[in-house]
Amino acid sequence: MTTKALFFMRMRGILRKELLQILRDPSSIALAIVLPLVLLFIFGYGVTLDADNVPMAVVLSDNGPAAREVAARFDQSPYFKTLHLASMAKAVALLNQRRVDGIVHVQSDFTAGLDKLNPAPVQVIVNGIDANRARLIQGYARGVLEKWTEVRRARGESVVAPAVNISQRIWFNESAESRNFLVPGLITLIMTLIGILLTALVVAREWERGTMEAILVTPIRRIELLLGKVLPYFILGMMGMGLSVWVGVTLFHVPFRGSIWALFVLSALFMLASSGFGLLISSAIRVQFVAAQVSIVAGFLPALFLSGLIFDLGSTPLVIRIVSHVVPARYFVDISHTLFMAGDVWPVLLPNALALLGMAVIFISLAFRKITKRLEA
Amino acid sequence: MADRFLTQRTAATDIVLAVRNLEKTFTAKKGPAVQALRDVSLDALRGRVTGLVGADGAGKTTLIRTAAGLIVPTAGSVTVLGYDSVIDTIEIQSRVGYMPQKFGLYQDLTVKENMDLYADLQGVPFSDRKYRYQRLLKMTGLEPFTRRMAGALSGGMKQKLGLACSLIKSPEMLLLDEPTVGVDPVSRRELWKIVYELVEKDGIGVLLSTAYLDEAERCDHVVVLHEGEKLAEGTPEEFKKRVGQNVALVEPAPGIKARQIHTYLVGKPHIIDATIRSGRVRAVTDAYGIRAVADTLPDNWPAAVKSTPPAFEDAFMTLIPHKERRFQINAMEEAFESSIQQEVVVQTRDLKKAFGDFEAVKGLTFNVRRGEIFGLLGPNGAGKSTTFRMLCGLLSVSAGDISVAGYDLRHSPSRARSRLGYMAQQFSLYSQLSVRENLNFFGRAYGLGGNRLRQRMEWAFEEFGLGKWREKAAAGLPGGYKQRLAMAASLLHEPEILFLDEPTSGVDPLARREFWLRINGFAEQGVTVVVTTHFMEESEYCDRMLIMSLGESLAKGTPSEIRALARSKENPDPTIEDAFIALAEGTVAPSDEGNRMENSRGGK
Numbered sequence: 001m002t003t004k005a006l007f008f009m010r011m012r013g014i015l016r017k018e019l020l021q022i023l024r025d026p027s028s029i030a031l032a033i034v035l036p037l038v039l040l041f042i043f044g045y046g047v048t049l050d051a052d053n054v055p056m057a058v059v060l061s062d063n064g065p066a067a068r069e070v071a072a073r074f075d076q077s078p079y080f081k082t083l084h085l086a087s088m089a090k091a092v093a094l095l096n097q098r099r100v101d102g103i104v105h106v107q108s109d110f111t112a113g114l115d116k117l118n119p120a121p122v123q124v125i126v127n128g129i130d131a132n133r134a135r136l137i138q139g140y141a142r143g144v145l146e147k148w149t150e151v152r153r154a155r156g157e158s159v160v161a162p163a164v165n166i167s168q169r170i171w172f173n174e175s176a177e178s179r180n181f182l183v184p185g186l187i188t189l190i191m192t193l194i195g196i197l198l199t200a201l202v203v204a205r206e207w208e209r210g211t212m213e214a215i216l217v218t219p220i221r222r223i224e225l226l227l228g229k230v231l232p233y234f235i236l237g238m239m240g241m242g243l244s245v246w247v248g249v250t251l252f253h254v255p256f257r258g259s260i261w262a263l264f265v266l267s268a269l270f271m272l273a274s275s276g277f278g279l280l281i282s283s284a285i286r287v288q289f290v291a292a293q294v295s296i297v298a299g300f301l302p303a304l305f306l307s308g309l310i311f312d313l314g315s316t317p318l319v320i321r322i323v324s325h326v327v328p329a330r331y332f333v334d335i336s337h338t339l340f341m342a343g344d345v346w347p348v349l350l351p352n353a354l355a356l357l358g359m360a361v362i363f364i365s366l367a368f369r370k371i372t373k374r375l376e377a
Numbered sequence: 378m379a380d381r382f383l384t385q386r387t388a389a390t391d392i393v394l395a396v397r398n399l400e401k402t403f404t405a406k407k408g409p410a411v412q413a414l415r416d417v418s419l420d421a422l423r424g425r426v427t428g429l430v431g432a433d434g435a436g437k438t439t440l441i442r443t444a445a446g447l448i449v450p451t452a453g454s455v456t457v458l459g460y461d462s463v464i465d466t467i468e469i470q471s472r473v474g475y476m477p478q479k480f481g482l483y484q485d486l487t488v489k490e491n492m493d494l495y496a497d498l499q500g501v502p503f504s505d506r507k508y509r510y511q512r513l514l515k516m517t518g519l520e521p522f523t524r525r526m527a528g529a530l531s532g533g534m535k536q537k538l539g540l541a542c543s544l545i546k547s548p549e550m551l552l553l554d555e556p557t558v559g560v561d562p563v564s565r566r567e568l569w570k571i572v573y574e575l576v577e578k579d580g581i582g583v584l585l586s587t588a589y590l591d592e593a594e595r596c597d598h599v600v601v602l603h604e605g606e607k608l609a610e611g612t613p614e615e616f617k618k619r620v621g622q623n624v625a626l627v628e629p630a631p632g633i634k635a636r637q638i639h640t641y642l643v644g645k646p647h648i649i650d651a652t653i654r655s656g657r658v659r660a661v662t663d664a665y666g667i668r669a670v671a672d673t674l675p676d677n678w679p680a681a682v683k684s685t686p687p688a689f690e691d692a693f694m695t696l697i698p699h700k701e702r703r704f705q706i707n708a709m710e711e712a713f714e715s716s717i718q719q720e721v722v723v724q725t726r727d728l729k730k731a732f733g734d735f736e737a738v739k740g741l742t743f744n745v746r747r748g749e750i751f752g753l754l755g756p757n758g759a760g761k762s763t764t765f766r767m768l769c770g771l772l773s774v775s776a777g778d779i780s781v782a783g784y785d786l787r788h789s790p791s792r793a794r795s796r797l798g799y800m801a802q803q804f805s806l807y808s809q810l811s812v813r814e815n816l817n818f819f820g821r822a823y824g825l826g827g828n829r830l831r832q833r834m835e836w837a838f839e840e841f842g843l844g845k846w847r848e849k850a851a852a853g854l855p856g857g858y859k860q861r862l863a864m865a866a867s868l869l870h871e872p873e874i875l876f877l878d879e880p881t882s883g884v885d886p887l888a889r890r891e892f893w894l895r896i897n898g899f900a901e902q903g904v905t906v907v908v909t910t911h912f913m914e915e916s917e918y919c920d921r922m923l924i925m926s927l928g929e930s931l932a933k934g935t936p937s938e939i940r941a942l943a944r945s946k947e948n949p950d951p952t953i954e955d956a957f958i959a960l961a962e963g964t965v966a967p968s969d970e971g972n973r974m975e976n977s978r979g980g981k
Contacts, residue, residue: 006500013497017483017490024485214481214542217445218498219471373466375447376403 010220014228021202022232031198032236036190036244043182044252054137056080057091057100064111070122073148074104079140095127102126102137180255183248184336185309187241188329189300191267194237195274196281196299197292203229203282204291212286213375222371229282230275230364237271238264248340258339266339266349269356270332274299276363277328283370303329331355393550393582394421394444398453401439401605413439415605416453421550421584421598426576428596429586430693432885433857435602437586438478441554444584445475458549471499474548478555480539484528488519488538491527492545499546513541516571532757533564540571551575553585557592561756562913562954563961569595588885590690591914599689603697616692623695625667626685627658633678636918640897643890645673650694652890653917655952656937661691690886697887718747722874722905723768728777730763737763739928740777745907745921747873750900752919753909754957760928761909762802765878768907769799782873795823798872800863802879808852812843812862815851816869823870830869837865857888864895875899877908881915893918913954924957931960 022028058071075082083100085091091103105123113120124141128134206212215225245263248254277299285291305311306320307329313321324330331352338348401414414436421427429437442448444455446466455462457469482491492513496506514520517537522530527538536556543551553572557565569592575581585596593599593613600610609616627642629635638658642651647669650661662669671682723745730738738760745751753761766772768781770790779786784793806815816837820830838844841861846854851862860880867875877896881889893915900906900920908919916922917936924931924939932939936953942965943956951959959965 009497009500013494016497017486017494020490021483021485209484210477210479211481211483213447213477213479214475214495214539215498216447217470217473217475217477218495219467219500220498221467373446374449375442376449 007221007224010218010224011227014215014220014224015231018202018228018232022236028198028202028236032194032240033243035193036186036240037247039186039190040183040244040247040252043186044179044248052079053081054079054102054140055100056082056137056141057094057103058082058084059086059088059091059103059105060084061088061108062106062110066114066120067106067110070106070110070145070148071104073144074141077140077144079137080144095125098127100127101133102141104141179252180341181337182309183244183252183254184340185307185333187244187248187267187336188270188307188309188332189303190240190244191237191271191332192274192299192303192329194233194240195271196278197295198236199229199233199275199278200281200285200291200295201288202233203279204286204288207286208288216373216375220373222368222373225373226279226364226368226371229279230272233278234268234271234275237274238267241267241271254340256340257343259344262344262349263336263339266335266353266356267332269353269360270328270335272360273328273356273363276360276367279367280363280370283367283372302327306330307333309333325355328356328359331359391423392420393423393458394419394427394584395456396420396440396444396453397456399440399443399450399455400452401436401443401448402451412605414443414450417602417605417607418453419600419607419610421582423549423582424576424580425597426572426583426585426595428593428599429584429602430588430590430593430596430599431586431602432588432697432887434604434885436605437588437602438554440602441475441552441584441586444469445473445552446470471546472548473550473552474543474546475552476539476543476554476556478558480535482527482535482539482542485526487524487526488530489523491538491542495542495545501546509545509547513544516574517541518567531564533560533567536560536564536568537571540568544575547579549581551581551583551585553583555586555588557587557589561911561961563958564756565592566958590693590886591688593689593693601693601696608696613689616689617687620661620687620692620695622684623662623664623666624685624687624691625660625662625670625682626654627660627670627674628681628683629656629658630679630681633680636897638674638678638680640894640901641675641678642670642673643894645669648673650691650890652690652914654914655917655940655950659685659691661687661694663695693886718903720747721745722747722782723751723907724778724780725768726778728764728767728779729775730760730767730772731775737928738767741923741925741930743923743930743933745874745905747905748900748903749920750896750906750908750918752916752922753907753925754911754913754916754922754953755909755925755931756911756961758927759925761925762878763928764925765876765907765909769797769876770794771799795870796872797874797876798867798870799876800867800878800880802882804851804859804863806851806859806863806866809850811848811850812854813847815862816866819866820869825870833869833871837869841865857884857891860884860888860892864892868899872904874905874907877906879909879911881910881912889915913957914952916953924960926961932956 056074058074060067060071071082071084074080083094085094088103088105091100091105094100095103103123103125105125107121107123110120110122122145124138126134126137203212206215245256249256278295281291281294281298285294303309306313306324306327308324309329313324313330316324335349335352338345342348396417396419399414399417400412402410402412404410417436417440419427429440431437439448443450444457444462446462446469449463458472460468462469483494486494492510496509501509514523517540519534519538519541522534527535530538540553540556556568560568572583572585576583587593596613598610599613599616601608627638629638635653635656635658639651639653642648642658642660647662647665648660649663652659660667660670667682667684674680721744726742728738728741729736741764753764755761763772767774767779767786770781770786770793774787781793782796786793807818810818813834816834817830820833825833838847841864843858843862843865846858851859854862864877864880881892884892889912896906896908897918910916916939919936921933921935922939923933932942939953939956940951943951943959945951948955956965
């Protein structure tokens with residue numbers, strides 16, 4: 001038989017084995033299909049970075065019509081669920097018990113202030129334990145008050161005009177829904193798990209069960225060993241990606257503005273970089289438990305925290321921003337956010353794609369160099 | 378001296394494997410480097426079975442892995458079929474069949490799929506496969522199971538499938554690393570049949586490693602390795618010749634147990650080795666001769682001592698240096714009277730255990746008396762461990778009665794547990810803790826404290842020779858010492874009943890001998906011992922035993938009663954293994970008349 005025929009025969013053998021194992025092992029199916037769905041549902045439905053129906057206490061120490069109008073504005077806002085209270089003391093008690101997240105206090109000299117064209121005092125107190133949420137609530141409250149001022153001015157009533165009138169417009173994610181931001185990011189997380197964790201685990205499992213030793217003594221070549229491990233999990237990862245995109249677009253109505261082929265090519269690059277990293281871990285670690293730990297710490301956690309998936313990298317300290325450049329997920333989060341919400345913006349996509357290509361080449365060639373047909377590392 | 382037994386060598390072309398001055402040192406980041414092989418040279422010939430025989434840590438696996446190209450030698454070379462193991466690794470790997478210790482099977486693939494995988498990897502042409510598969514399946518008896526998952530096969534069948542996979546491309550040479558470990562006697566015998574067939578019909582060369590000394594006799598050429606060095610090589614006959622007439626068989630007089638004579642002889646001057654075989658004590662002496670045995674035994678112990686032809690095992694024991702074999706049991710010599718009492722401490726009646734549809738134990742009835750050594754024998758998957766776990770209160774009982782130390786395990790398992798010690802099959806101590814810390818922890822877990830704990834720990838250091846390892850992490854202990862530590866931990870709270878699950882599996886012949894002496898000692902002090910083992914010859918050390926297979930009891934009785942089951946004209950002096958094979962194959966009727974056995978023992 002020719003060398004080529006032998007190569008294909010060995011590849012066929014090892015790929016079919018991997019495929020059968022994936023099909024029969026519930027844990028790899030779970031990681032590729034069930035986990036993406038679970039994560040999507042949690043992030044799509046449960047976790048949202050927006051604040052809705054915030055319980056808010058409203059205390060009117062001034063009973064004038066203008067004060068009541070302000071209170072009504074809060075009642076009508078979709079962001080707040082108001083609770084009218086007679087005294088500040090009661091409101092503070094509720095805030096302490098965490099039954100409300102904030103207090104709107106229209107103070108007693110409110111109408112007087114308005115009439116004299118002096119600043120009309122409205123006090124907004126917010127529970128600041130979760131600083132991000134507090135800032136959001138604060139923003140919403142300011143928005144409600146500004147709206148009220150606008151309406152008042154439109155009616156020709158006098159108000160103290162702000163020096164600058166800010167007109168807000170949000171681009172790309174017009175409805176400013178965090179779901180549109182989270183779902184594309186999640187795809188990164190899912191592909192990282194399959195590429196790094198699953199790849200590292202299956203190789204370690206072969207070492208533990210002693211099958212690796214039996215495979216190594218066959219005339220299999222190193223390149224075949226590498227392809228045999230990368231290809232199946234590459235395909236599995238791409239399937240997980242496809243599934244997530246489909247669910248995201250159809251079920252959560254996340255906009256997808258890029259092209260499918262760009263998504264396919266760019267996620268293939270990311271998947272190769274992840275699998276390469278997983279293989280690199282597996283070449284050094286032959287125990288499943290340790291492989292899982294290392295994959296989580298070196299692969300999953302950076303993909304979660306250092307990729308811009310949850311925390312905006314622009315607002316992190318310089319050191320962390322520098323470190324984040326070695327995390328492949330960082331580039332793909334950028335790519336997927338762009339593809340979903342802005343479209344094929346090549347000036348953004350291209351540098352990220354090049355970074356991923358570089359990482360894929362580096363990780364896979366390192367893994368190839370580390371793959372040995374000897375037992376000793 | 379190594380080449381003293383070197384036989385005449387056949388023409389150089391017949392050499393399929395040549396090892397020359399092989400050295401291998403494993404360096405670790407932490408801890409000292411380990412010299413696994415030191416200046417080893419040997420040849421393996423076409424059409425022969427060459428056996429690598431040695432205890433744990435002898436370097437057998439390292440040598441075989443080096444030949445398979447998995448390990449690069451530190452110095453020296455291995456040439457397989459004319460190819461160097463480091464330079465032409467791929468050439469060797471496409472011509473050699475190799476079966477690693479764990480058989481290298483994918484548990485979640487079927488028999489056929491495993492064979493397909495290895496056929497693809499070895500590049501077996503599709504046109505040859507049908508014929509090849511047929512032959513291998515027939516040879517291994519796996520024909521009816523081609524669609525079964527490898528993980529669902531019995532130990533013996535896995536081993537045969539592993540062999541079939543390594544033979545998928547008609548190799549010119551076969552490397553087998555401890556192929557018979559953990560496999561029942563019937564499967565072992567079948568494996569040897571296949572190996573002989575390959576050697577005789579196909580003329581391939583086989584290099585096989587084993588720690589079973591009786592298997593060495595089946596090899597054409599034996600190389601004895603010990604701690605990385607080659608001690609000797611030759612045919613089994615040449616090995617035996619060297620021992621000469623220095624093997625004695627001691628037939629105990631009525632009223633004296635073989636075990637007592639055995640314990641007495643061990644470690645005495647001129648006595649190199651003593652074992653119990655078929656109810657007699659087999660003793661190997663040094664050049665002084667077998668009169669040493671009669672000289673050593675006390676005058677009031679009449680025993681017939683006669684010379685017997687040596688076995689390979691005798692030769693092996695004389696060859697290897699006896700560093701730590703001197704083992705004394707205090708006050709043993711006075712304890713002539715049997716310590717077995719009438720009181721029944723373990724009792725089961727119609728004990729059953731089912732896991733879903735699968736009945737692992739199908740109605741066992743047996744009694745164990747105080748001070749008795751009771752053996753549960755059977756191949757892997759017979760239900761020994763399941764029975765055991767029920768006895769220790771670790772598994773619930775599906776049906777039947779079970780009582781241990783007077784407590785019904787179905788109602789008060791924790792009370793019973795405080796009276797028993799349990800040593801699990803796998804090493805179950807904390808490998809990062811030192812010997813002292815492990816003992817301290819297990820002592821406290823059993824409720825010991827203060828002076829009492831200190832005393833018991835001192836006792837353990839003394840009794841098990843663990844004193845010098847006191848501060849060493851358990852992971853770093855040599856194999857035999859790990860087993861000692863595990864046993865010490867299970868004995869700290871002075872249990873009345875000791876349960877030992879496969880205590881000697883994976884333990885080399887030297888450590889096994891020592892282990893049984895110790896067990897004897899505890900039994901003589903009135904501790905009841907229940908032990909499982911798949912080493913048939915070890916059951917000679919038991920007072921009584923139960924042989925089980927597929928969850929059922931095949932036979933029950935003393936070693937001599939069991940042996941008697943297989944006695945026939947052709948085989949007037951059968952071993953326990955013969956009896957087991959006869960029972961398993963159904964050529965003798967199972968004897969499970971529990972009452973008769975109980976009564977016959979009661980008379981003594």
